Amino acid sequence: MAKNNNTTSTTNWTASVTDVQQPKVPILVGLGVAIGAFLWLAPFMGLNSVLNPAKLADIFGGPGSKVNNFLALLGTLGAITSTITTIIIGALSDRTRSRWGRRTPWLLWGSILTAADMCALGTINSENHLWLFILLWCGIQTFINMIVAPLIAVMADLVAPKHRGTISSIYAIGYVIGQYGGPVMGSQFLSSSNSSLINMGYYGLAVLMLLSGPVAAVLVRERSSKSMPVEKLDWSGFVNAFIFPIHQVRNFYLALFGKMMINIAVTAFATYQIFFLTSGMGIDQSHAGRYITLMGTATMITAIVLSSTSGMISDKLKTRKWPVAFSALLTAIGTILPFLTKAPTSMVWYGIIAGTGAGIFFAVDQALNLEVLPNPETAAKDLGILNFANTGAQILAPVMGALLFDAVGKQYLPILPWLSGLAILGAILVLGIKEPKQQEESTQNI
The missing domain is CATH 1.20.1250.20 (MFS general substrate transporter like domains)
Incomplete structure (x- = not known):
C-alpha cells in the first residue's frame, strides 16, 4: 500500500496521528x-x-x-x-x-x-x-x-x-x-x-x-480504512458505537456544557437583537435595521481577522481552554454593553467586541473539541455529541429568552445581564478542563 502524506505509515492502521508522525502542518x-x-x-x-x-x-x-x-x-x-x-x-x-x-x-x-x-x-x-x-x-x-x-x-x-x-x-x-x-x-x-x-x-x-x-x-x-479492526456489534459494541461516552469524560462534558452556555448567550442575543433596539431603546424598525447591518458587518470583519490567527497562537501557547474562555469573556462584555448604555451605537460595539470573541472561538473551538475526545476511534460520534452545544443552544435560547423576559418584567434589555452571566459561566466550565502537557521533546528529535 502506498504511503499517504498525511501520516508516515498505513501498514498498521491507527485512528489518529501523533506529533512525531506529522512534523509539518498538513x-x-x-x-x-x-x-x-x-x-x-x-x-x-x-x-x-x-x-x-x-x-x-x-x-x-x-x-x-x-x-x-x-x-x-x-x-x-x-x-x-x-x-x-x-x-x-x-x-x-x-x-x-x-x-x-x-x-x-x-x-x-x-x-x-x-x-x-x-x-x-x-x-x-x-x-x-x-x-x-x-x-x-x-x-x-x-x-x-x-x-x-x-x-x-x-x-x-x-x-x-x-x-x-x-x-x-x-x-x-x-x-x-x-x-x-x-x-x-x-x-x-x-x-x-x-x-x-x-x-x-x-x-x-x-x-x-x-x-x-x-x-x-x-x-x-x-x-483506506479496510485494515481497521471491525468491532462486533454486540451489546458492548453498540454502547461504544452509539451511546454517550461514560469513561474518562470529565473534560468532554465540561467542554460540552461550557460551550453550550456561551452559544445560548450568543443565540439569544441574535434572536432578540431587533427588540433590544426597538422596544428597549425606542427606535423604529428602519433605523434598527441599519444598526443590525452595521453590527453584522463589524462582527464579520473582526471574526474573519481573529479566526485566521487565533488557532496558530493557541498552538504556540499550547492551550485551547484559555482562548475559548477569553472569547466567552469578550462575549459577556459585548452582551452587557447595550444594557449599560442603552444607546443604539452599543450594538455596533457588541459586533466589534463579541465579533472578536467569535473569531477566537471559531478558530480554537474545533481544536478543543478534538482534544477532549475520550476515544479517537469513535471521533465522529463523539464530535456529533459535542455539536449539541450548537444545536441544543438553538432549541434552548428562545426558551431561555422567553423565561427571562417574563422574569424581568416583560422587558428586553434587562435580559442582557443574565445572558452575559451565562457566557461567564461557560468560561468557568471550560477553564475546568484539565489539559495534558504537550511533550516538546518529541518534536526536537525529528
Whole structure:
C-alpha cells in the first residue's frame, strides 16, 4: 500500500496521528475542511436565513404570525433532527470500512442527497404542501450531517495535536465566510416582482452544496480504512458505537456544557437583537435595521481577522481552554454593553467586541473539541455529541429568552445581564478542563 502524506505509515492502521508522525502542518487537510465547510454552510445559511423566510412569506401572502410560527416550528424540528442524526451518522462513519476511508463515502453521498433535497424544497410553492416542506427540511438537516460530522472528524483522524490549532484556524476561515456570506448569496435571489427567482436560489445554492464533499475529499485524500479492526456489534459494541461516552469524560462534558452556555448567550442575543433596539431603546424598525447591518458587518470583519490567527497562537501557547474562555469573556462584555448604555451605537460595539470573541472561538473551538475526545476511534460520534452545544443552544435560547423576559418584567434589555452571566459561566466550565502537557521533546528529535 502506498504511503499517504498525511501520516508516515498505513501498514498498521491507527485512528489518529501523533506529533512525531506529522512534523509539518498538513495544509491540504486544512484547505479541504475549510473549503468543504464554506461549500456546505453558505448554501445552508442562504436557505435558512433568507430563502426559506422569503418563500414562506410568498406562500402565506406576506410576512406575519403564520410565517413566524412556521419558521419557529422548522427551527425546532430541524434542531432536534440534527441533534439525533449527527450522532447516528457520526457513529456509522466511525465504523465505515472502505478503500476510500471512513469519511469520504459519507462526504460524497451527503453532498448528493442534500443538493437533491434542496432542489426538491425549491419546488414547493403551495400552502397545501407545507407538510412536505417540513419533511424535506428535516431531510436536509439529516443529509447535511453526512457532510458535517465526517468533515470535522477528518481533523481528528489526520491532524496531529500540535497542528490542530492551526488547522482549526484554517477551517474557521471557511466557516466564518460561509456563515456570513451565505445570507448575502441568498439575498441575490430576492425580488419583489419575480417570486420564481427564489426557487432559482435553491437550485443555484444546491450546486455549491453538491461540490462540498467531493472538493473536500480530493484535497484531504483520506487513506483506506479496510485494515481497521471491525468491532462486533454486540451489546458492548453498540454502547461504544452509539451511546454517550461514560469513561474518562470529565473534560468532554465540561467542554460540552461550557460551550453550550456561551452559544445560548450568543443565540439569544441574535434572536432578540431587533427588540433590544426597538422596544428597549425606542427606535423604529428602519433605523434598527441599519444598526443590525452595521453590527453584522463589524462582527464579520473582526471574526474573519481573529479566526485566521487565533488557532496558530493557541498552538504556540499550547492551550485551547484559555482562548475559548477569553472569547466567552469578550462575549459577556459585548452582551452587557447595550444594557449599560442603552444607546443604539452599543450594538455596533457588541459586533466589534463579541465579533472578536467569535473569531477566537471559531478558530480554537474545533481544536478543543478534538482534544477532549475520550476515544479517537469513535471521533465522529463523539464530535456529533459535542455539536449539541450548537444545536441544543438553538432549541434552548428562545426558551431561555422567553423565561427571562417574563422574569424581568416583560422587558428586553434587562435580559442582557443574565445572558452575559451565562457566557461567564461557560468560561468557568471550560477553564475546568484539565489539559495534558504537550511533550516538546518529541518534536526536537525529528
